[in-house]
Amino acid sequence: MRIFVAGASGVIGRRLLPKLAAAGHDVTGLTHRAENMPHIEAAGARAVVADIFDRDSVMRALEAARPDVVIHQLTALKEWNLEDNANIRKTGTRHLVDAALAAGAKRMTAQSIAWAYEPGESPASETDGLDLRAAPPRSTTIEGVAALEQAVQEMPSSVILRYGMLYGPDTWYAPDGLIADRVRRREMPATDGVTSFLHVEDAAQAAVLALDWPDGIVNIVDDEPAAGTEWLPHYAALLGAPAPELKPGRGGWERGASNAKARREYGWTPIYGSWRTGFEQSLAR
Numbered sequence: 001m002r003i004f005v006a007g008a009s010g011v012i013g014r015r016l017l018p019k020l021a022a023a024g025h026d027v028t029g030l031t032h033r034a035e036n037m038p039h040i041e042a043a044g045a046r047a048v049v050a051d052i053f054d055r056d057s058v059m060r061a062l063e064a065a066r067p068d069v070v071i072h073q074l075t076a077l078k079e080w081n082l083e084d085n086a087n088i089r090k091t092g093t094r095h096l097v098d099a100a101l102a103a104g105a106k107r108m109t110a111q112s113i114a115w116a117y118e119p120g121e122s123p124a125s126e127t128d129g130l131d132l133r134a135a136p137p138r139s140t141t142i143e144g145v146a147a148l149e150q151a152v153q154e155m156p157s158s159v160i161l162r163y164g165m166l167y168g169p170d171t172w173y174a175p176d177g178l179i180a181d182r183v184r185r186r187e188m189p190a191t192d193g194v195t196s197f198l199h200v201e202d203a204a205q206a207a208v209l210a211l212d213w214p215d216g217i218v219n220i221v222d223d224e225p226a227a228g229t230e231w232l233p234h235y236a237a238l239l240g241a242p243a244p245e246l247k248p249g250r251g252g253w254e255r256g257a258s259n260a261k262a263r264r265e266y267g268w269t270p271i272y273g274s275w276r277t278g279f280e281q282s283l284a285r
Contacts, residue, residue, distance in 0.1 A: 001211070002026045004065045004105070006052070006096055007073035008045065009036035011170045012111065015204035016073065017043035023208065028065040052092040055099075062099035070100045071207055072110035072152065082137060086144030093148045097155060107157040109210045111203075114162040114196055114219045116145045119252025123196065123225045126162075126217050126261055131253050138253070149217070159210045164198035164221035164257065167275065168282045171200060175239065175283060183236050189247035190232040193254030196221035197231075197275040199282070206268060218262050223273040225256025231275055238283040 003020055007013045008029025020027045021044025029040040032051050040047035048065070050057040052074060062070070074092050076084035093110070100108055117124035118131045134142045152158045167173035173180060182188050198221055206220045232244050262268040272278035 001069060002028075002065065002067045003211075004028045004030065004062060004067035004070045004100075005045070005073060006030045006070065007075065007111075008040050008047070009033070010073055010075060011166065011200055012073045012203050012207065014039070014043070014170075015200060016071065016207050017045045019204060019208045021045060028061075028067065030061060052088060052095060055095045058095045059099045059102060062096075062103040062105070066103055067100070067105050069107045069109065069211060070096065070105050070155075072096055072108060072148075073207070075111070082140050086140045089144035089148040093151045097151045100155065105155070107159075108152050108155040109159045109161065109207055110148060110152045111207075112145055112149055112160050112162045112217075113141075114164050114198075114221050114257035115253065116142050116162070117253060117255065117257065120255050123194070123256040123258040124219070125258050126219060134253070157215050159213050159215060160217040161203075161206055161210060162217060162219045162221075162257065163203050163206075164196040164219075166200055166203060167197055167278060168200040173235070173279075173282075180239055180241075183232070183239060183244065184241040186242050186244060188232065188244055189228075190244040191228045191247050191250055191254075193250035194225050194227050194256035195231065195254070196225045196256040196259075197278065198222055199270070199272040199278045202270045202272055205271065206262075209266070209268060213266050218266060218268075219257045219259050220262055220268070221257045221259045222270050222275055222278070223259065224275060225258075226275060231279075234276065235279055235283075238279055 009031040027045035029045040037047035048061045050061040172178045
């Protein structure tokens with residue numbers, strides 16, 4: 001199968017490329033920086049450089065690759081810039097979908113998020129709506145997610161992976177990541193807000209498996225949604241950081257998400273079923 005991976009040099013893309021190549025696929029990886037090309041090629045893919053905001057360059061890249069499937073793993077999360085990330089989801093996805101359709105691609109798998117749901121009391125399922133009434137700054141994220149998902153569903157076939165909060169190597173939760181630094185400085189209180197986590201290896205593996213999944217939206221999260229009062233002290237202890245301040249309360253949208261559909265309808269099982277063991281392995285010193 002000819003597969004085009006947008007975001008090939010990102011935290012998931014770097015893990016995804018060798019899995020696709022090992023499965024025998026003909027893979028092209030898109031990056032916006034020429035210095036990433038050797039890493040993409042070393043992973044078994046052809047590398048192409050294009051600016052996702054330059055419509056013409058994206059159109060040329062897809063036309064040259066002529067993929068059967070496009071995997072959308074584009075983000076701008078490194079510096080925690082919500083506006084840039086929303087812009088990629090809106091404008092970048094628009095360019096990618098238009099280019100994929102023009103190149104004759106029949107299917108797209110796209111990265112979305114599992115914390116964009118409307119407020120509720122229990123972990124969200126795929127039948128729950130997005131939090132379209134959210135106030136700023138959350139509305140920036142929700143509008144970007146809604147635009148991404150709407151555009152991707154214009155493809156003849158699509159799977160939208162609503163990932164949990166990513167952790168593991170090269171993420172915010174890695175020992176040298178943004179969250180780790182904030183926890184060490186005791187800048188993150190432990191609240192009752194619930195998070196569903198996902199190890200980056202599970203995210204990459206789900207993207208591979210989704211090549212054969214039926215169309216639809218599916219939560220890709222671990223088995224154990226957890227309140228901040230539960231996971232954050234454990235994470236801080238593994239980092240050797242001070243215990244966080246306890247601060248009762250949560251936002252209505254901080255509800256976590258359920259992976260029941262992924263397990264029941266798609267046969268998906270996470271490698272890291274719990275953030276507990278995932279944190280312990282990824283933060284082992």
